[in-house]
Amino acid sequence: MPERKRLLEGFKTFRKKYYEDSDWMQQLLKNGTHPDFFVIHCIDPRSGAATVFNTDPGELFGDRVMGALVPPYEEGNDFAASLSYAIKHKKIKHLIILGHTQCGGIEALVNNTNDKDIAGWMSSAQHAFDYAKTIVGIQNKQALCEETEKQAVIMGLKNLMTYPTVKDAFDKGDITLNGWLFDMKNAAIYGYNTAKSSFENLTDPQQGQQQQINSL
Numbered sequence: 001m002p003e004r005k006r007l008l009e010g011f012k013t014f015r016k017k018y019y020e021d022s023d024w025m026q027q028l029l030k031n032g033t034h035p036d037f038f039v040i041h042c043i044d045p046r047s048g049a050a051t052v053f054n055t056d057p058g059e060l061f062g063d064r065v066m067g068a069l070v071p072p073y074e075e076g077n078d079f080a081a082s083l084s085y086a087i088k089h090k091k092i093k094h095l096i097i098l099g100h101t102q103c104g105g106i107e108a109l110v111n112n113t114n115d116k117d118i119a120g121w122m123s124s125a126q127h128a129f130d131y132a133k134t135i136v137g138i139q140n141k142q143a144l145c146e147e148t149e150k151q152a153v154i155m156g157l158k159n160l161m162t163y164p165t166v167k168d169a170f171d172k173g174d175i176t177l178n179g180w181l182f183d184m185k186n187a188a189i190y191g192y193n194t195a196k197s198s199f200e201n202l203t204d205p206q207q208g209q210q211q212q213i214n215s216l
């Protein structure tokens with residue numbers, strides 16, 4: 001019970017902030033929500049988008065899946081439904097994959113976990129893992145995990161374009177596609193630059209290149 005009490009205490013803080021000290025939630029209920037962002041993020045409890053980006057209720061859609069993986073399009077799957085709703089009906093402007101460093105899901109893939117459920121889901125990143133091996137080899141596990149984390153984000157961007165709703169909105173210029181990586185150790189957000197085929201430090205660009213090489 002003490003653990004659950006923590007959540008209820010947290011709810012009271014939330015209620016005070018958004019119901020009692022302001023009419024934030026009442027305004028959202030009255031006017032509806034029109035978030036600019038849709039973020040696909042990992043189940044890791046340290047990497048939640050609302051926490052990392054310090055957003056208020058109503059500011060972003062979030063879809064949490066292990067490894068922040070995006071599998072290829074399949075009619076009516078969770079992603080197809082969520083993205084269709086957010087893009088067609090709520091007119092989001094930016095679609096973001098938020099991977100992160102030290103990802104347990106990616107580590108399970110690299111370590112070839114024998115948990116069939118985890119392995120089954122993470123196998124959708126097999127191509128990213130295989131490609132990472134060609135870049136950093138298999139000797140250094142940490143380097144392989146870090147490279148796979150990056151390649152999984154890039155793979156996710158490619159897979160997003162297999163979703164008809166996403167491709168249509170992107171081709172029309174209605175949405176941007178963004179592959180980001182939360183570097184938990186160095187407290188920075190990196191973004192994939194498609195033209196340069198590299199990740200760049202978005203939060204502290206002056207430190208970008210060096211830190212990029214050292215930490216990712």
Ligand SMILES: [Zn+2]
Nearest residue numbers: 042044103104
């Ligand atoms: Zn993760």
